[in-house]
Amino acid sequence: MPEALLEAVALSRRFGGLVAVDAVDFSVRAGAIHGLIGPNGAGKTTLLNLIAAALPASGGTLRFHGEDITRWGPARRARAGIRRTFQNLKLFAEMTALQNASLGLHAGTRAGIFAALVGTPGQRREEREIAHGARRALEFVGLAAQADVVAAKLPYGHRRLLEIARAIVAQPALLLLDEPAAGLNATEAVNLAGLIRRIQGLGTTVVLVEHQMDVVMTVCDTITVLNYGRKLAQGAPLEIQRSPEVIEAYLGGGDEPPAAHAVA
Amino acid sequence: MTRIVTAAILAALFALPLFGPHPFILHMLSLVAISATVALGLQLLLGFSGQLSIGQAAFYGIGAYASGLLSTRLGLPFPAAFAAAGLAAALASLLMVPITRLTGAYLAVATLGFSILVYLLLKNEEWLTGGSFGLMGIPRPSLFGHVLTQPGHAYLLCVSVAALVYFSLLRLERSRFGRAINAIRQNEDAARACGVQVTLLKSQCFVIAAFVAGLAGSLYAHQVRYLAPTDFTFWKSVEILIMVVIGGMGSLFGAVLGAAVVVLLPEVLREVGDYRMLVFGAILMAVMLFGETGIAGFLGQCLKPFSKR
Amino acid sequence: MYLADLFAAGLAIGCVYSLVALGFAMIIRATGIIHFAQGELLMLGSMSALSTLWLMPRLPAVLVLVCGMIASGVLAVAMEFLVYRPLRLRRVPLMNVITATVGMSILCINAARILWGSEPLRYPELFSSSAYGIFGVRVSPQLVWIMLFGVVLMGLLQLFLKRTRTGLVMQAVAQDAEVAQLMGANLTRMMVYTFAIAGMMAGAAGVMFGSLFFSFFEMGFVLGIKGFVAATLGGLGSLAGAMLGGIVFGLIETFSAVYVSSAYKDAIGMVLLIAILLFLPSGLVGLWKRRA
Numbered sequence: 001m002p003e004a005l006l007e008a009v010a011l012s013r014r015f016g017g018l019v020a021v022d023a024v025d026f027s028v029r030a031g032a033i034h035g036l037i038g039p040n041g042a043g044k045t046t047l048l049n050l051i052a053a054a055l056p057a058s059g060g061t062l063r064f065h066g067e068d069i070t071r072w073g074p075a076r077r078a079r080a081g082i083r084r085t086f087q088n089l090k091l092f093a094e095m096t097a098l099q100n101a102s103l104g105l106h107a108g109t110r111a112g113i114f115a116a117l118v119g120t121p122g123q124r125r126e127e128r129e130i131a132h133g134a135r136r137a138l139e140f141v142g143l144a145a146q147a148d149v150v151a152a153k154l155p156y157g158h159r160r161l162l163e164i165a166r167a168i169v170a171q172p173a174l175l176l177l178d179e180p181a182a183g184l185n186a187t188e189a190v191n192l193a194g195l196i197r198r199i200q201g202l203g204t205t206v207v208l209v210e211h212q213m214d215v216v217m218t219v220c221d222t223i224t225v226l227n228y229g230r231k232l233a234q235g236a237p238l239e240i241q242r243s244p245e246v247i248e249a250y251l252g253g254g255d256e257p258p259a260a261h262a263v264a
Numbered sequence: 265m266t267r268i269v270t271a272a273i274l275a276a277l278f279a280l281p282l283f284g285p286h287p288f289i290l291h292m293l294s295l296v297a298i299s300a301t302v303a304l305g306l307q308l309l310l311g312f313s314g315q316l317s318i319g320q321a322a323f324y325g326i327g328a329y330a331s332g333l334l335s336t337r338l339g340l341p342f343p344a345a346f347a348a349a350g351l352a353a354a355l356a357s358l359l360m361v362p363i364t365r366l367t368g369a370y371l372a373v374a375t376l377g378f379s380i381l382v383y384l385l386l387k388n389e390e391w392l393t394g395g396s397f398g399l400m401g402i403p404r405p406s407l408f409g410h411v412l413t414q415p416g417h418a419y420l421l422c423v424s425v426a427a428l429v430y431f432s433l434l435r436l437e438r439s440r441f442g443r444a445i446n447a448i449r450q451n452e453d454a455a456r457a458c459g460v461q462v463t464l465l466k467s468q469c470f471v472i473a474a475f476v477a478g479l480a481g482s483l484y485a486h487q488v489r490y491l492a493p494t495d496f497t498f499w500k501s502v503e504i505l506i507m508v509v510i511g512g513m514g515s516l517f518g519a520v521l522g523a524a525v526v527v528l529l530p531e532v533l534r535e536v537g538d539y540r541m542l543v544f545g546a547i548l549m550a551v552m553l554f555g556e557t558g559i560a561g562f563l564g565q566c567l568k569p570f571s572k573r
Numbered sequence: 574m575y576l577a578d579l580f581a582a583g584l585a586i587g588c589v590y591s592l593v594a595l596g597f598a599m600i601i602r603a604t605g606i607i608h609f610a611q612g613e614l615l616m617l618g619s620m621s622a623l624s625t626l627w628l629m630p631r632l633p634a635v636l637v638l639v640c641g642m643i644a645s646g647v648l649a650v651a652m653e654f655l656v657y658r659p660l661r662l663r664r665v666p667l668m669n670v671i672t673a674t675v676g677m678s679i680l681c682i683n684a685a686r687i688l689w690g691s692e693p694l695r696y697p698e699l700f701s702s703s704a705y706g707i708f709g710v711r712v713s714p715q716l717v718w719i720m721l722f723g724v725v726l727m728g729l730l731q732l733f734l735k736r737t738r739t740g741l742v743m744q745a746v747a748q749d750a751e752v753a754q755l756m757g758a759n760l761t762r763m764m765v766y767t768f769a770i771a772g773m774m775a776g777a778a779g780v781m782f783g784s785l786f787f788s789f790f791e792m793g794f795v796l797g798i799k800g801f802v803a804a805t806l807g808g809l810g811s812l813a814g815a816m817l818g819g820i821v822f823g824l825i826e827t828f829s830a831v832y833v834s835s836a837y838k839d840a841i842g843m844v845l846l847i848a849i850l851l852f853l854p855s856g857l858v859g860l861w862k863r864r865a
Contacts, residue, residue: 052457078459090454092447103447107459109440113468116439117432123439130440166458316671362851369607369671373801374850377843380798384843388836498794502679509672542683548676549656552669 004063005030005205006051006174011060013046020046022229023060028174033196033206035220035237037213037258039250043229044209045087045178051207052084052176053077064174079107081173085163085180087209093152097143097162100151101134104169137169138162141195157188164195174205181212193219213258217241225249277423281416290415291487292531297422298483300523303507304429304516305476310505311514312437313469314449315364316372318501319379323353323474325386325496327481329393332402332491342405346482353478356382357471364466367452379501387493398492405486422483426520429476433516445469499541506544509551512558521559578713579827585716585785587823588723592778593800594807594815595730596771602747602810603767606667609674610652611775612797613681616790618645618776619783620689623696630697634784638722641780642773649772650765652677658764678794685790693789719781726777727816730770734812743767775800795839799826802846808856817857 008026012019021043028034036044049055051062053074061070069077083104092100109130111123138144141161146154151162160180167175177196181189189212196206196219210216216223216237223240225233227249233240240246241258250257281290302324309315327349334340334348363374386393393399405412405421412418436442445465447455456462485491503526511522530540551558557565593615600608622641626632632640656677660670734740745753746763754760779788782796799822807818825845830838849856855863 054453054457074453074456075459075461078457084457086454086457090451090457092450092454094450095443095446099443103443103455103458103460106440106444106447111440113436113441113472116436116441119435126440170459318675363847366850368667370850370854372671373607373798374847376798377846381840381843384837384840388834502675505672505675539683539687541679542687545676545679545681545683548679549673552665552673552676553656553659553663 004028005065006207007063008047008051009061009063011047011050011062012058013043013050013055014058019229021050021226024226024229024231026224026231028205028207029222030173030205031200031203032221033200033208033219035216035223036207036209036226037211037216037223037240038226038232041228042226044226046229047226048084048176048178048207048209052082054084075107081170082176083167083170083172083174084176085160085167085178087178087182089159089163091151091159091163091166094150096148096150097138097154097158097165098131098134098147100162101137101165101169102130104137104166105130105133108170133169137165140168140198141165142191156183157185160184160188160192161195164199168199168202168204171202172204174207175199177206177208177210179210180208181210181215184212189215213256217258274427277427278420281419287415290419292528294415294419294422294487295484296524296527297419297426298480298487299504299507299527300520301422301426301429301480301483302477302504303511303519303523304426304433305473305480306504306508307511307514307516307519308433308436308445308476309469309473310508311519312442312449313445313466315466315469316368317375317470317473318372318498318505319375319377319382320473320477320504321496321498321500322379322382323357323477324481324484324500324504325382325493326356327353327478328485328491328496329386329399329481330478331482332399332485333392335403335486336399336401341409342403342486343407345486346405346479349482349485350475350478353481354471354475357474360470360474361467364463364470376498376501379498383493383497386496393491393493396493398490399485400490402485402489402491404489405483418487422487425479425483429479430516430520437516441465441468503544506548509548510558512560512562515558515560518558518560525559579831580824581713581716581720583824583827584820585719585723585781585823586827587803587820588720588727589778589782589785589796589819590800590803590823591727591816591819592723592774592781593796594804594819595727595812596774597801597804598807598810598812598815599747599767599771601804602812603743603750603764604657604661606657606670606674607801608771609671609797610677610681611771611800612793612795613678613685614645614649614652614772614775614793615779615782615796615800616685616788616793617648617681617779618642618772619779619788619792620685620694620790621645622776622780623694623783623788624689626697634718638777638780642776645772645776645779646769647772649768649775653765653768657768658761678797682790682793689788689790691790693787694783695787696784715785719785722777722781726774730774731812733770739766798846799839799842802842802849805846805849805854806856808858809854811856811858814856814858821857 004027006028008024010023010025011021012023013021024047036047038044046055050057053072057070061068063069064080064082092103109126111126115123135147138147141164143158143161143165146158151159154162164180181192184192193215200206208220220237223235223237224231225240225246232249233243233246247257302320306317306320309317330352331345331349334345335342360378363371366374387395405418412421444455444460447460448462448465452462507522507526508519510525511520512518593611596611597608600606618641621644622637625640626637656673660673734744742753742758743763743766746758746760750760803819803822804815806822807814826841829841833841853860
């Protein structure tokens with residue numbers, strides 16, 4: 001039985017009287033691409049934010065590699081190997097693509113103020129490694145040519161790719177993607193699906209919140225469906241498409257059910 | 265290209281005393297170098313890490329008084345007093361570490377409150393600082409037992425310190441640390457998501473800026489040789505802020521230019537004298553409205569056609 | 574008897590702080606910026622009213638107050654129109670707006686120094702000098718009048734905001750500018766009104782403070798900060814908090830000044846400010862809400 005890389009037990013998040021995530025049990029198998037879908041307002045992004053520690057949990061526990069990380073902050077989780085992208089891109093607008101990617105390697109490196117001032121050989125070596133790693137990440141997502149372009153000047157599709165490059169440069173164990181296909185056209189979405197598969201090939205586990213069903217159904221090994229903050233269903237893409245509860249949840253909410261975008 | 269220009273400027277600065285300029289000019293330029301040092305510290309804090317502090321005068325004052333008191337009361341030689349000044353200011357800034365959690369205007373107001381507290385201490389604790397009567401008779405700086413009586417030598421000391429601080433901060437800017445604090449300024453959430461320890465780095469910026477301000481304070485004390493609490497009020501903090509803003513936020517060179525403008529302008533335009541702060545207030549607003557990249561940014565635009573690439 | 578005096582003094586200065594705090598709160602709610610020049614609006618109102626009084630020495634106290642309020646109100650609107658609106662329209666980063674308000678502050682202070690000189694200026698007697706008897710306790714008439722004016726002004730403001738159309742629209746804009754605009758609110762006009770009212774409150778505070786103590790060109794600086802402390806203590810962004818915070822801070826400051834050396838009187842506010850920002854950022858109102 002493959003081990004759970006990430007395990008949430010009864011994870012909850014309340015905003016005053018509103019329960020956004022209601023005691024969800026959520027388990028991610030190592031090496032899988034795990035989709036997280038649900039009608040609008042289901043709590044998918046909130047759940048992702050809980051995993052990334054962008055929000056503190058109101059209840060429940062979260063385990064990563066078996067370790068309890070419930071109280072850990074976002075920076076600590078990032079250092080432990082959980083990286084993420086943001087739904088509304090959070091790039092460092094004034095920096096070049098290469099510099100943005102380099103920041104993804106901040107956590108794994110150590111050269112501090114003293115080393116920078118003195119210019120120790122260790123620090124110089126680290127800088128070379130950072131530059132090298134950043135370039136490789138940009139190549140991987142297809143942005144090698146844009147390395148020296150300032151992030152604010154990149155077209156939207158490239159900015160999305162850059163955010164992913166920054167998140168994978170440190171070869172994280174777990175990658176959280178928050179609506180990575182938002183605003184992408186059909187071609188870009190297909191490229192994205194391919195990219196996510198290649199990321200999986202590197203050994204990274206992926207959790208993906210997404211509305212665009214083509215991408216979700218093509219790429220995911222498992223899908224969890226949320227509704228009203230609770231887990232509604234979990235299973236392989238085909239099962240989810242055929243599940244009556246899932247269809248009901250989407251139809252009831254006025255959204256189109258997943259099967260409408262079935263990819264065989 | 266920039267290396268040649270930088271080397272040329274440095275050479276000119278260091279060679280200046282050889283041309284026998286009037287001592288007053290050397291004195292003014294020393295003050296420019298001292299102000300530039302404080303401004304460089306604020307540039308790290310504001311321009312790089314994005315933390316608006318309008319209380320740097322507190323650390324400037326702590327450094328000045330520490331150095332002045334240690335040399336007059338305890339007879340400590342200048343190098344020791346100088347180092348102690350920086351350390352005293354840095355230690356005081358540790359009190360501010362909890363404040364680094366705050367952002368934007370709230371941080372600014374907190375730093376303001378802190379600097380008012382320091383000012384009140386300087387003014388009221390007469391037994392220590394001499395209060396409103398001031399601290400007098402601070403000796404000239406001395407190196408290895410040799411007292412720097414010549415204004416040219418004192419000038420070289422100030423310029424050396426300013427240059428050292430400048431190049432140190434330049435190295436930091438281009439390092440992993442510099443990238444991280446710039447990231448914090450541009451998008452704090454994203455920086456955290458990359459594993460950057462935001463509060464730690466922000467605090468480190470505060471301490472460095474305070475340390476640098478303390479060193480500058482020491483130079484100031486031994487340059488003007490008389491200190492009064494009124495030298496270190498909110499207005500001094502504002503002056504330092506203006507230097508950074510006019511020079512260009514985010515540019516180390518800009519901080520130096522800004523310092524030169526703020527210190528020299530009243531002298532150059534004697535008529536402006538009384539209206540000095542009035543003009544500065546107006547300039548501050550104008551720069552915010554029209555050209556937030558400051559003088560350095562403006563120069564950069566002018567020089568763009570000439571740079572290789 | 575002594576306690577009563579202190580209490581009255583605390584309440585009176587508390588009213589002054591409340592008015593300044595209200596200005597801060599209104600501007601923060603509407604624009605999100607901390608208006609560093611708020612204290613200068615207080616000072617300019619105070620000085621303008623004094624100048625009016627020099628010109629017309631027989632002017633009754635109420636009219637002096639009104640003159641001060643008008644002066645500050647006009648100046649506040651000028652600030653909004655000339656500086657803050659262009660900044661807002663250019664979508665300049667927050668840091669720059671804050672720096673601009675600092676610049677405005679410097680400009681005002683130095684303009685005042687040039688116009689009125691650097692010496693403190695006394696207000697002529699605005700109120701009769703014999704003390705009133707209230708509940709058998711003798712209280713200085715100045716303090717009574719100031720409290721009265723303060724309460725009336727704050728009451729009028731509440732009435733305006735809650736009962737008039739314009740007031741309600743202003744509240745709507747403060748809560749959600751986009752939606753209010755969709756409903757037909759004229760954002761620009763509301764901004765002008767917000768600044769005008771904030772200015773008038775500050776001007777009134779300036780006249781009150783001037784008549785209690787004196788006016789001088791730097792008075793706005795410390796009073797502005799204290800007004801901010803009051804607003805933060807009450808809960809930044811809340812009007813009720815601003816009023817409450819002002820009174821509470823006025824009392825705290827007046828009573829602790831007795832037990833702390835007068836040289837460090839201003840330090841009380843600074844320490845309180847830093848403590849609130851660190852430990853109770855949502856202020857007293859936030860504390861109240863958490864209990865509910």
